[in-house]
Amino acid sequence: GHTRAFDQMVSWLAVHTAKSAVSQLMRISWRTVGALVARVWADTGAAVDRLEGLRRIGIDEISYKKGHRYLTVVVDHDTGWLVWASPGKSAATLNAFFDLLGDERAAKITHVSADGADWITTVIRRRCPNAVRCADAFHVVAWATDAVDRVRRQAWNEATGRGAGRRGVAVGTARQLKNTRWALWKNPENLTDAQQAKLAWIAKTHPRLHRAWALKEGLRLVFTLAKTSPTAAVEALDRWIGWARRSRIDIFIDLQRRVTRHRDQIIAAITHGLSNGRIESVNAKIRLITRMAFGFHSSEALIAMAMLSLGGHRPELPRP
Template sequence: MEDKELIQITLGLLSPWFVKDIDLNTSKRRMDIYLDFSKGTKFSCPVCNKLSELHDTKKKVWRHLDFFHYETYLHARVPRTKCNEHGVKLVNVPWTRQNTGFTLFFEALIVAISKEMTVSAIAEMINIHEDSVWRILTHYVNKAAAKMDLSGLDTIGVDEISVKKGHSYVTLFYDLNKSRIIHIENGKKRSVFKKFREYLSKKIDPDNIKYISMDMYPAFKGGAREYFPNAKIVYDKFHIVKMMNDAIDKVRRSEYQSNKDLGKTRFMWLKNPENLSDREIAKIQSIKDLDTKTAKAYKFKLALQRLWEIKNMDVAREYIEKWHYWGTHSNIKEVITLAKMIKRNSHGILESIKGNISNGVVEGLNNKIKTAFKRSYGLKTEVYRNKMIFLMAGKLSLPTRC
């Protein structure tokens, strides 16, 4: 088999295209492949797809996947057709998309490795500019996000995350059933729900949303009620237990001032008893023996978690009432404050139990997103940051031709 025939097969070239010549420069570690088309070939107008006369050709070059350790480039005379209806147009060629200097295989490789590497590392490894990497990612992420199917969407999760110092936040909207990001808005005001509804309106009827799972942030509650009046607002176990953990930590830090035994125990109180090591169990037991407020608050957390084991709503409602009574009589201000908040929002908590709705999936996605932030530095940070979030957590249908 001749070299040209071998390269033509590996490129997947079909008639009328063929490999005309190959130039391998070992000193520059570069391979140049020259493509051409059969004489007399007619091409379709890229607008109307009608066969048209050839007007002229335009020389183009594209970066392709490396051939072993040789940078590889494709060269071709790209025809321009003269259509009676649309005039002179550059035809589409099968190995690339228009207005880019890279082949489809090369771009697919960049998209794939961008999930594992920083953009700067990719640019350095394959010897292209960072802006080129970002442009490729932006094209494919935008294209895939626009095609995202939301037809079965009825349960969404909402969470805000800090994106930089100075109380700068973005609000993320999740499809909880499919564990994916579906929309991003800057800020965490109630207006983010208005913008989210406008986005949904282009794809589905926003009134199809049955449940919105979130924390008890007032702006979120107000926005959900105003712009999704038919949806039930639910407060899931993940957020409630997180609030309880925060309360325990406030108690611990306050009590540490007079009891240094509580030093270096922060993460122990986040765990359930079955996940504690033998050393941690002994440590917690010794702190309990000192009759500390921290240990007492930890018991309230364990009691609160048992709420989600109850499936009968009447029993669950009664359990919240009892827990509220115990909490407000605990003589621990952080637990008292939380107990009152849980009582005020008990309807949403019960709805989450009834519908078996959890925002727990959000934690895993947020970890991916935090990784994405490290990969979004540089020019146009906000725009590229959002592209990376979708790339990492959007479960997009992306090219896999590499």
């Protein structure tokens, strides 16, 4: 019941403003806005081959709705455009992308960046045999940040008497430990004076926890060095693996095994200077689209909005 020009007008407005505002301005329902956007993207997507010429891609997943609802997204590193998205977070979901891409074009992919998820690695090895697999630096450092937080929780449990075979200490000490999360998480150059004091207190009273923080910073330093000297970064990575192995902190011993398992992918990321930075930027914009729309009734509407906004083919205003 709508003209093509009306569809284009609604889609243009939806890309540039909140979905609820479009609904009120154009006197149509919330569901109708999503349906029109999906229809316009179906026409636009059918008119262009957005997968042509792909050489370096990034793969990631993003939570878009409560209840563990995920989208798997693929971004072109060279253009920064979102080229594909689909509901789900599994090997079957990613295989659907490569089915659409085709074996001939998949063989031309030279680099793939992603986190360390095994399901992504399995699909890439089978469908992109010529591609260099690069582990995303942000996710690798996030592994270490999570490990520090687990060591912090262990220390807090011991301080409160919840650790196996340990007696609780003063309540004030436990409270101080509980409030150290940001001092341990943040980069040293971003710490406030109070957080720096908290870190100094940890160094004096909890050397094991401070050693865990130092290990986290040591892994972050690897990727800082990669920006200026890839060779030095690789050497620092190998030294870090040895340091973590001898740390006598079980959580970091397990982490170094994980890092060792992904060592080739991490070195590839350091050597080729590839990360999921572009993909994280696209994910942030998808979250913004979701907030502007105050939620979507279907993943199809969200994907259509994301593709029109971030896929390099924005709708144009209809000519009078």
